[in-house]
Amino acid sequence: xxxxxxxxxxxxxxxxxxxxxxxxxxxxxHGVVLEYTLWALEELGWDMDKTVFASGIGCSSRMPGYIxxxxxxxxHGRAIAFATGIKAANPDLNLIxxxxxxxxxxxxxxxxxxxxxRNMDMTVIMINNFIYGMTGGQLAPTAPLGSIATTAPxxxxxxxxxxxxxxxxxxxxYVARWTVTHPYQPIKSVKxxxxxxxxxxxxxxxPCPTAFGRRNKLxxxxxxxxxxxxxxxxxxxxxxxxNYGTEKEKEEVKDMFPIGVFQDLNNPGFxxxxxxxxxxxxxxxxxxxxxxxxxxxx
Amino acid sequence: MVYKRDPKxxxxxxxxxxxxxxxDMACVYGGLLAGVSFFGGxxxxxxxxxAEGMARMLPRVGGTYIQMEDEIGSIAAVIGAAxxxxxxxxxxxxxxxxxxxxxxxxxxxxxxxxVIVNVQRTGPSxxxxxxxxxGDMMQARYGTHGDLEALAFAPSTVQECxxxxxxxxxxxxxxxxxxxxxxxxxxxxxxxxIVIPDEKDLKLINRVEATISKNKYIPFTNSQTVKGSKVPDxxxxxxxxxxxxxxxxxxxxxxxxxxxxxxxxRLVKRITEKITDDADKLVKVEKFNLDDADTVFVTYGASARxxxxxxxxARSKGKxxxxxxxxxxxxxxxxxxxxxAKQVDKIIVPEMNLxxxxxxxxxxxxxxxxxxxxxKIGGEMHLPVELLKYLGVK
Numbered sequence: 156x157x158x159x160x161x162x163x164x165x166x167x168x169x170x171x172x173x174x175x176x177x178x179x180x181x182x183x184x185h186g187v188v189l190e191y192t193l194w195a196l197e198e199l200g201w202d203m204d205k206t207v208f209a210s211g212i213g214c215s216s217r218m219p220g221y222i223x224x225x226x227x228x229x230x231h232g233r234a235i236a237f238a239t240g241i242k243a244a245n246p247d248l249n250l251i252x253x254x255x256x257x258x259x260x261x262x263x264x265x266x267x268x269x270x271x272x273r274n275m276d277m278t279v280i281m282i283n284n285f286i287y288g289m290t291g292g293q294l295a296p297t298a299p300l301g302s303i304a305t306t307a308p309x310x311x312x313x314x315x316x317x318x319x320x321x322x323x324x325x326x327x328x329y330v331a332r333w334t335v336t337h338p339y340q341p342i343k344s345v346k347x348x349x350x351x352x353x354x355x356x357x358x359x360x361x362p363c364p365t366a367f368g369r370r371n372k373l374x375x376x377x378x379x380x381x382x383x384x385x386x387x388x389x390x391x392x393x394x395x396x397x398n399y400g401t402e403k404e405k406e407e408v409k410d411m412f413p414i415g416v417f418q419d420l421n422n423p424g425f426x427x428x429x430x431x432x433x434x435x436x437x438x439x440x441x442x443x444x445x446x447x448x449x450x451x452x453x
Numbered sequence: 454m455v456y457k458r459d460p461k462x463x464x465x466x467x468x469x470x471x472x473x474x475x476x477d478m479a480c481v482y483g484g485l486l487a488g489v490s491f492f493g494g495x496x497x498x499x500x501x502x503x504a505e506g507m508a509r510m511l512p513r514v515g516g517t518y519i520q521m522e523d524e525i526g527s528i529a530a531v532i533g534a535a536x537x538x539x540x541x542x543x544x545x546x547x548x549x550x551x552x553x554x555x556x557x558x559x560x561x562x563x564x565x566x567x568v569i570v571n572v573q574r575t576g577p578s579x580x581x582x583x584x585x586x587x588g589d590m591m592q593a594r595y596g597t598h599g600d601l602e603a604l605a606f607a608p609s610t611v612q613e614c615x616x617x618x619x620x621x622x623x624x625x626x627x628x629x630x631x632x633x634x635x636x637x638x639x640x641x642x643x644x645x646x647i648v649i650p651d652e653k654d655l656k657l658i659n660r661v662e663a664t665i666s667k668n669k670y671i672p673f674t675n676s677q678t679v680k681g682s683k684v685p686d687x688x689x690x691x692x693x694x695x696x697x698x699x700x701x702x703x704x705x706x707x708x709x710x711x712x713x714x715x716x717x718x719r720l721v722k723r724i725t726e727k728i729t730d731d732a733d734k735l736v737k738v739e740k741f742n743l744d745d746a747d748t749v750f751v752t753y754g755a756s757a758r759x760x761x762x763x764x765x766x767a768r769s770k771g772k773x774x775x776x777x778x779x780x781x782x783x784x785x786x787x788x789x790x791x792x793x794a795k796q797v798d799k800i801i802v803p804e805m806n807l808x809x810x811x812x813x814x815x816x817x818x819x820x821x822x823x824x825x826x827x828x829k830i831g832g833e834m835h836l837p838v839e840l841l842k843y844l845g846v847k
Contacts, residue, residue, distance in 0.1 A: 239526075240534035244535070
């Protein structure tokens with residue numbers, strides 16, 4: 156196998172023929188997340204015959220189409236539930252879910268919550284662009300307070316969803332947030348997430364110049380991308396300042412997005428627990444079938 | 454570990470060959486015999502016993518039971534499991550069936566084999582949770598958006614709950630389409646004697662898995678293995694075909710073709726014709742006393758029981774009454790009903806709704822005989838005496 160050193164080689168190795176060009180607009184962050192994911196996969200050396208991508212509806216959910224692997228492009232918000240079934244049928248498969256903020260935190264919130272709670276063995280890559288991009292810029296559950304959307308023409312009055320802290324609270328094994336403007340940490344982070352048993356989440360803050368940046372006067376594509384550098388702070392710094400900083404420092408960072416690794420645990424995933432259960436009820440004591448038979452006949 | 458059907462283990466878990474069994478449990482037995490290895494469910498009366506039975510038995514045969522967060526997640530996981538290679542099923546009742554409608558359409562569009570047991574209760578909305586009805590018959594056919602052909606069974610005995618669940622798996626595997634088992638609260642909570650069919654008498658159909666070389670493989674077209682079949686070979690995830698499966702209109706390669714009229718027409722015609730082409734083969738009815746009948750009941754599911762009694766009473770009083778019980782409701786056995794309409798004076802359609810299957814019956818009868826619905830709602834079955842009134846028998 157040829158060693159992959161350039162983006163061209165990476166694309167050639169991982170991308171599907173016949174699906175180009177992508178649907179993504181100029182300045183969109185999705186292609187970058189795709190690229191980071193592929194670099195992580197390349198570094199892990201995973202067998203793409205055993206790697207399945209699932210997605211829901213939205214721009215981010217089109218990503219499995221571009222990757223030369225099995226992909227299930229499902230209904231809006233439901234990819235995680237579909238992936239649960241795929242994994243159950245064949246636990247040898249690696250499951251990666253591409254989803255957006257609307258798909259995951261909006262319509263698919265319930266599936267996300269419960270998969271995280273179950274520590275379901277899969278990696279969710281949520282691309283958060285603060286907006287429903289594909290449908291033309293409607294209000295997302297992650298939209299910052301005051302931001303403008305076609306369905307919030309006078310500014311958003313709803314506090315946004317913090318999906319990383321939600322997953323953390325639910326005990327997901329791995330939770331991280333990055334922006335598309337920092338290449339190195341996210342690739343490592345996706346690699347760590349993929350290597351985990353149980354549920355892992357990597358959230359990417361990604362620009363949508365067409366539907367979000369334009370309407371919220373974030374400037375041209377370059378300026379919009381810079382906005383992410385200027386409005387994020389490493390979670391370690393954020394927590395230090397919020398705990399020990401001066402009031403002035405706190406005021407400066409309180410509206411910034413903390414980025415970094417939120418949680419890194421090694422609890423057993425759902426299928427490790429389930430396999431133990433199957434072993435317990437199938438094998439072991441010869442009395443088990445007799446007992447269970449009595450229950451059946453009741 | 455991927456599930457492998459082990460007949461010995463399944464029979465050990467099911468127990469005695471002859472049992473006095475709950476209708477809902479008979480669906481569990483049918484599923485296990487058919488080789489189900491994934492069940493995703495959510496509690497709902499009067500279908501919960503199916504999930505409970507699966508939770509108890511599936512792990513013991515090496516399958517996976519997961520109680521999902523809702524019915525949307527249940528059907529989603531069931532479809533996902535099918536793509537992972539499993540025979541998979543879920544069970545629900547009206548409100549859950551309504552929630553499943555979007556993904557039911559997804560299963561049709563992506564040609565995913567799976568089985569949905571709907572233990573119908575009264576509606577609309579929450580209705581009467583513990584009581585039976587047949588109000589979802591049209592929903593199984595037309596409940597999701599877009600053009601599709603439905604496959605749906607309606608058992609009228611507990612034994613049929615078992616047998617037709619196996620059949621439902623067979624049709625879903627054969628046609629790569631979701632199949633509904635439209636039982637109801639009466640059937641689900643009825644206990645009757647059942648006989649578990651022997652292994653040698655079981656005819657199980659498994660989907661045709663893709664085997665053609667990868668560069669020649671076309672995922673969404675007529676079978677490349679079975680000549681003349683409009684059902685594509687199944688590229689189970691993980692075997693290397695790298696298939697893109699989408700609910701969007703897709704071309705034969707599986708790629709989105711959302712602005713292409715011809716691709717949409719070709720796709721939807723193929724996924725409907727794979728069923729309509731076989732409509733005659735798919736007929737499954739039971740005929741009682743039709744030869745000399747001038748009046749017949751055409752019915753299905755629980756309603757067939759009082760209809761049978763009413764027919765017998767009427768016969769004992771010299772009335773020439775027959776009964777046609779539909780075991781498969783969708784596709785509707787149009788030709789049989791059309792022929793019957795030319796032979797008899799009147800068709801009566803007893804249903805536990807205000808008239809649903811009455812409509813395709815009337816359409817098939819095409820004015821050749823009188824067609825009357827005998828509705829009963831509110832969670833009670835027809836009494837035979839109520840049906841006798843439609844026959845003019847006191």
